[in-house]
């Protein structure tokens with residue numbers, strides 16, 4: 001039997017339908033609320049609000065479950081790779097061998113950057129932040145591929161797979177170029193013979209006179225990092241992409257907005273914050289013991305970065321997976337006795353047996369290890385969030401498609417509770433005090 005919710009407001013009663021998801025998630029459907037009662041719901045931060053129905057990613061934060069299109073993250077991490085997972089998220093199904101080859105060919109053919117765009121890079125200030133450059137460049141792809149960016153959802157959905165391949169491939173080249181331009185280094189062109197992650201590392205670290213060859217463990221760690229970040233339900237940046245898409249905006253513009261939303265320290269910037277925290281602990285001559293005590297006092301500037309999560313109230317499943325790959329990358333790179341690493345391990349050990357963290361269900365999140373992995377690979381700190389953006393791109397793209405192809409879709413337009421002055425008469429300037 002369909003369940004309903006009964007709402008009593010003033011002297012009226014309203015029966016509200018209940019929507020049930022495929023994993024038995026339940027929501028009270030309040031779409032008729034304002035029309036029928038004049039009330040709206042209030043949920044600052046949207047912690048209790050379902051903004052959409054989506055078939056891409058399922059998370060159970062209490063149980064530490066993450067699945068893309070129904071597949072457990074653990075299975076994908078062990079048996080698949082970033083590009084196959086990108087295909088899965090964008091297309092909805094795992095590719096056949098033939099589809100996988102076609103997708104790879106599309107990515108290879110889309111990797112070059114238009115020479116006009118190369119000139120754009122020259123005009124950013126030398127110390128311009130790579131996230132600002134990345135967002136601007138993704139948006140400007142719409143100028144170079146106007147047939148893929150018509151702002152007519154029907155036409156943009158018809159070219160969706162082509163646009164998706166362009167973005168997945170180009171974001172890697174644009175990211176590497178934004179790093180090299182911020183260092184005043186010459187651009188290194190993508191190679192047709194290299195897989196996705198190896199090609200990215202080549203564009204980042206090769207020089208015209210020296211070829212960078214990625215160690216397999218390093219490429220594998222990067223692959224895993226991207227795979228684990230490929231989608232994460234209705235987080236801040238994904239909701240931003242959907243919001244922008246709801247106005248009819250094209251896929252380039254919508255994903256460029258996602259990059260901006262990810263930039264903030266409370267979202268994509270957390271992995272960098274972990275490294276900054278470790279550096280400041282090291283500079284203070286602490287091994288982490290003092291910091292853990294201070295973090296327990298609840299001071300915002302002494303939070304244990306990389307611990308806790310808005311959704312996961314159990315071990316972040318991505319953190320468990322990335323931790324293993326982290327150690328094999330470290331041994332391939334022969335990194336031992338890194339003082340920041342020692343502090344990180346000490347913090348983790350101390351927090352995992354401390355009642356303060358256990359009772360609040362604060363466990364390491366994916367950012368605790370991903371910053372350390374990026375650092376070990378040699379990715380500079382201001383590129384950490386860019387790496388996250390490359391990884392999250394499949395999720396943003398698939399969420400755009402859900403919005404753009406929803407025949408009943410409406411522009412997203414929340415309401416508010418107004419708390420400003422009530423009506424008052426305009427005062428001419430000579431009478432104001």
Ligand code: ACO
Pocket residue numbers: 266267268270295296298302303304305306307308309310311360362365366367
């Ligand atoms: N260190 C110390 N104490 C913490 C931490 C932490 N990292 N996180 C939460 N707490 C404490 C709070 O002080 C609070 O204590 P109280 O009950 O005594 O007041 C309690 O735990 C609950 O904290 P909330 O802020 O309500 O938890 P919320 O779920 O809203 O926040 C958040 C989650 C923002 C991720 C938080 O845990 C945090 O700031 N962590 C550090 C930053 C971080 O790693 N962010 C990355 C998240 S993952 C991602 O975005 C990809």
